[in-house]
Amino acid sequence: MEKALLVSVQLKTEKDSWRIEDIASELEELVSSAGLEVVENVICACERATANYFIGKGKVEEIGFIAQEDNVDTVIFSHDLSGTQQRNLERVWGKKTIDRTQLILDIFSRRAKSPEGKMQVELALLQYLLPRLTGKGIILSGLGGGIGTRGPGETKLEADRRQIRKKIDKLRADLKISHQHRLTISKKRKSNNLPVVALVGYTCAGKSTLLNLLTASTQPVSEKLFTTLDPLSKSLTLPNGQNIIISDTVGFLHDLPHHLIEAFKATLEEVAQADLLIHVLDVADHRLVEHGQAVLDVLSELGAQDKPMLVVLNKIDLVDDRSWLEITQKDFPDSILISAKTQENLGLLMEKLAEHFSGLMVNLKLILPHTRMELVDFFYRQAKVKEIDYLEDGIKIDLDISRTLFNRIQKDKDLKIISQL
Ligand SMILES: Nc1nc2c(ncn2[C@@H]2O[C@H](COP(=O)(O)OP(=O)(O)OP(=O)(O)O)[C@@H](O)[C@H]2O)c(=O)[nH]1
Numbered sequence: 001m002e003k004a005l006l007v008s009v010q011l012k013t014e015k016d017s018w019r020i021e022d023i024a025s026e027l028e029e030l031v032s033s034a035g036l037e038v039v040e041n042v043i044c045a046c047e048r049a050t051a052n053y054f055i056g057k058g059k060v061e062e063i064g065f066i067a068q069e070d071n072v073d074t075v076i077f078s079h080d081l082s083g084t085q086q087r088n089l090e091r092v093w094g095k096k097t098i099d100r101t102q103l104i105l106d107i108f109s110r111r112a113k114s115p116e117g118k119m120q121v122e123l124a125l126l127q128y129l130l131p132r133l134t135g136k137g138i139i140l141s142g143l144g145g146g147i148g149t150r151g152p153g154e155t156k157l158e159a160d161r162r163q164i165r166k167k168i169d170k171l172r173a174d175l176k177i178s179h180q181h182r183l184t185i186s187k188k189r190k191s192n193n194l195p196v197v198a199l200v201g202y203t204c205a206g207k208s209t210l211l212n213l214l215t216a217s218t219q220p221v222s223e224k225l226f227t228t229l230d231p232l233s234k235s236l237t238l239p240n241g242q243n244i245i246i247s248d249t250v251g252f253l254h255d256l257p258h259h260l261i262e263a264f265k266a267t268l269e270e271v272a273q274a275d276l277l278i279h280v281l282d283v284a285d286h287r288l289v290e291h292g293q294a295v296l297d298v299l300s301e302l303g304a305q306d307k308p309m310l311v312v313l314n315k316i317d318l319v320d321d322r323s324w325l326e327i328t329q330k331d332f333p334d335s336i337l338i339s340a341k342t343q344e345n346l347g348l349l350m351e352k353l354a355e356h357f358s359g360l361m362v363n364l365k366l367i368l369p370h371t372r373m374e375l376v377d378f379f380y381r382q383a384k385v386k387e388i389d390y391l392e393d394g395i396k397i398d399l400d401i402s403r404t405l406f407n408r409i410q411k412d413k414d415l416k417i418i419s420q421l
């Protein structure tokens with residue numbers, strides 16, 4: 001297993017509400033999720049970043065010594081490094097040195113399965129690399145063919161930049177096409193008039209576990225960060241008979257690299273288009289409040305900060321002190337406590353969802369001719385049939401149906417509506 005030495009930096013000049021211990025522990029989780037072994041995590045408090053090495057000379061020496069002693073393969077920084085800083089540190093230490101953004105990009109590129117996911121990661125990676133090119137040759141492994149030949153009079157650096165910009169443009173154009181395709185699908189869905197609920201939240205909060213439970217799906221889940229990259233939508237029938245679409249998306253993170261959010265905007269369209277967001281939080285994590293804020297920050301970047309939101313405090317099975325749970329719940333207005341693992345309060349969540357959408361439902365009592373059995377089937381599938389009587393002169397049905405579906409069928413001349421509430 002590749003051995004990693006972590007450098008978690010706290011800059012006095014930086015306005016970040018996160019405690020250094022939390023920044024350090026999250027970096028460890030990221031590194032383990034990337035499949036590396038953490039041998040040591042050095043915490044550095046610095047006045048400000050230096051141009052040459054990011055951290056002070058003394059620290060550079062100390063870390064170099066530890067890196068040799070522990071025989072580490074890679075040094076990983078909690079902060080982004082410039083190309084110069086990265087090269088200087090690699091030269092002094094003789095070790096591969098990367099930053100948090102590169103680490104996250106690496107995790108994403110390993111996890112990306114769909115063609116769209118892969119293109120998005122590649123776009124983010126190239127945008128990260130572009131300002132860091134030096135002309136001395138940067139290894140663009142796995143980027144499909146590397147960098148092409150130079151035109152007359154061009155320096156190597158210019159040629160590299162030109163090639164990368166070309167590739168970025170091509171990726172953007174290709175992503176636009178797949179985005180269009182996605183929009184067509186979601187328009188189709190909208191024409192079915194089903195409300196869309198998007199699961200959002202910090203990575204590892206339990207979004208996919210909850211989706212699996214609610215819709216009997218088999219979306220992969222794991223304790224590693226960023227398990228889900230590709231969105232998945234499923235249908236779900238609420239207790240009031242309302243059918244909805246529920247979708248799972250990529251998890252968020254504190255200080256998520258901007259390029260990555262940009263590149264994933266198309267996938268995150270599900271979130272921007274949703275009628276309701278379910279914000280899933282891991283109530284057993286002591287960084288709960290910070291996680292919640294990080295999610296709200298990403299939602300603002302997506303322009304989805306004002307969407308109706310239901311806060312779900314998940315993993316209550318991991319908290320023994322129930323009174324602490326009640327106190328925590330008060331910090332999140334309108335939240336509910338659940339466990340996607342033990343299924344505690346799952347019914348309550350379903351009721352809350354039904355309540356949210358109940359304004360969209362209408363109760364009908366009607367009579368249908370016996371020749372319209374397919375409509376009875378339709379009601380069983382798309383609405384909630386409360387009572388049905390097969391009478392001599394027709395089929396009498398009492399049902400709750402969504403207002404949008406009702407609008408679609410109400411002009412049917414075979415329908416005799418007795419009452420509508
Ligand atoms: N104890 C406990 N564990 C849970 C619960 N819900 C989810 N987990 C675990 O938490 C880990 C993360 O769950 P996921 O469903 O993969 O989380 P996610 O939010 O989809 O994560 P990303 O896809 O990375 O964004 C897994 O190991 C789950 O088994 C819960 O209610 N209780």
Ligand SMILES: [Mg+2]
Pocket residue numbers: 207208209220221227228248249251
């Ligand atoms: Mg997931």
